[in-house]
Amino acid sequence: MTVTKGLEGIVATTSSISSIIDDTLTYVGYNIDDLAENATFEEVIYLLWHRRLPNKVELEDLTSQIANNMEIPQAIIDHFKMYDIKTVHPMAALRTAISFLGLYDEEAEVMESDANYRKAIRIQAKIPTIVTAFSRIRKGLEPVAPRKDLNFAANFLYMLSGEEPSEIAIEAFNKALVLHADHELNASTFTARVCVATLSDVYSGVTSAIGALKGPLHGGANEAVMKMLSEIGSLENVEPYINGKLANKEKIMGFGHRVYRNGDPRAKHLKAMSKKLTTLTGQPEYYEMSVKIEELVTSKKPLPPNVDFYSASVYHSLGIDHDLFTPIFAVSRASGWLAHILEQYDNNRLIRPRAEYTGPGMQTYVPVEER
Ligand SMILES: CC(=O)SCCNC(=O)CCNC(=O)[C@H](O)C(C)(C)COP(=O)(O)OP(=O)(O)OC[C@H]1O[C@@H](n2cnc3c(N)ncnc32)[C@H](O)[C@@H]1OP(=O)(O)O
Numbered sequence: 001m002t003v004t005k006g007l008e009g010i011v012a013t014t015s016s017i018s019s020i021i022d023d024t025l026t027y028v029g030y031n032i033d034d035l036a037e038n039a040t041f042e043e044v045i046y047l048l049w050h051r052r053l054p055n056k057v058e059l060e061d062l063t064s065q066i067a068n069n070m071e072i073p074q075a076i077i078d079h080f081k082m083y084d085i086k087t088v089h090p091m092a093a094l095r096t097a098i099s100f101l102g103l104y105d106e107e108a109e110v111m112e113s114d115a116n117y118r119k120a121i122r123i124q125a126k127i128p129t130i131v132t133a134f135s136r137i138r139k140g141l142e143p144v145a146p147r148k149d150l151n152f153a154a155n156f157l158y159m160l161s162g163e164e165p166s167e168i169a170i171e172a173f174n175k176a177l178v179l180h181a182d183h184e185l186n187a188s189t190f191t192a193r194v195c196v197a198t199l200s201d202v203y204s205g206v207t208s209a210i211g212a213l214k215g216p217l218h219g220g221a222n223e224a225v226m227k228m229l230s231e232i233g234s235l236e237n238v239e240p241y242i243n244g245k246l247a248n249k250e251k252i253m254g255f256g257h258r259v260y261r262n263g264d265p266r267a268k269h270l271k272a273m274s275k276k277l278t279t280l281t282g283q284p285e286y287y288e289m290s291v292k293i294e295e296l297v298t299s300k301k302p303l304p305p306n307v308d309f310y311s312a313s314v315y316h317s318l319g320i321d322h323d324l325f326t327p328i329f330a331v332s333r334a335s336g337w338l339a340h341i342l343e344q345y346d347n348n349r350l351i352r353p354r355a356e357y358t359g360p361g362m363q364t365y366v367p368v369e370e371r
């Protein structure tokens, strides 16, 4: 048996959803740069789920299906109100809420592909409502109901703050959603596929994926980047802080990637947005610190920034609480998870690799009294 730690380089499935070839990311053959500049998140959802861009009617249909499904069961709101949620991480709340949501879906256990598609719509539509409701309830505020006249990005920002967001904020948030939507066989997507490959249900697949995204080596890195920026606090402190971390062999969050070797193509878009938004909101120091960290880290190690690095200062500039950064990643990545879940069902085989055993050799059972 040959063990490949972390399954590096192992090709575990075929997929027609997204690809990373020579450091270029495409969704269904469309370069991420093209989509980031031009597409709405709703178009990307359609693209990932249907493997083609929608025409106007198809896009309107998907948009209205999402708008009609954004409300969440009162039980989820009551549940959030029941606990002292100030100490609960929003990713833990989201993981629990998606699982809970499955209890309110009459089709949860129906495995036909049409029913699975309908569940995909419902989950995608309700994720922003869940995240924003949680955020408001823990601040002692009432959740804000979604509005049918706002697009996906605008609705999220509106439900979060209760105020209509600016065009600049909507455009930036939409772009962030587009950039995070899918990423080949990343850890959370793989988790979702492993789960549903047992022919478990869609809610189980998404719940498992949220658990995997939460970790700081994956989606949790964006919150960790913001923690680092806050700890650093000033331009002068960048060098001693980063040098100290590297000397202690600690990881610098938001840097490195399992697949990209010459840089993550999404990072440049977030970097440009970070520059624009931090300037607009009068907090240029967050961008300046980030650039200095990038210069320092890349001068010492072949570790370019990944998608999580500049997204931290982007979300911070949008006035979003730092522990909501990873739930926002989930709001976007749900579209990719759901595409992969549907693809897995379409061509399923149980995913079950092997482990090389390294424990003791054969032993003989000894009764507890004799041990
Ligand atoms: C959306 C996403 O999931 S993007 C990734 C988000 N995660 C992060 O930003 C966390 C920081 N980065 C990392 O931990 C890693 O780079 C990962 C998890 C992204 C990729 O991990 P792997 O491919 O397993 O690389 P691995 O952790 O083995 O690192 C290889 C070498 O580079 C070093 N390295 C990798 N990333 C970093 C980093 N961010 N800071 C410092 N050193 C690093 C490792 O210490 C290791 O060094 P060594 O060979 O001297 O022991």
Ligand SMILES: O=C([O-])CC(=O)C(=O)O
Binding pocket: 182, 183, 185, 186, 187, 218, 258, 259, 306, 307
């Ligand atoms: O692909 C990965 O390993 C992590 C990543 O960048 C993502 O999920 O967006």
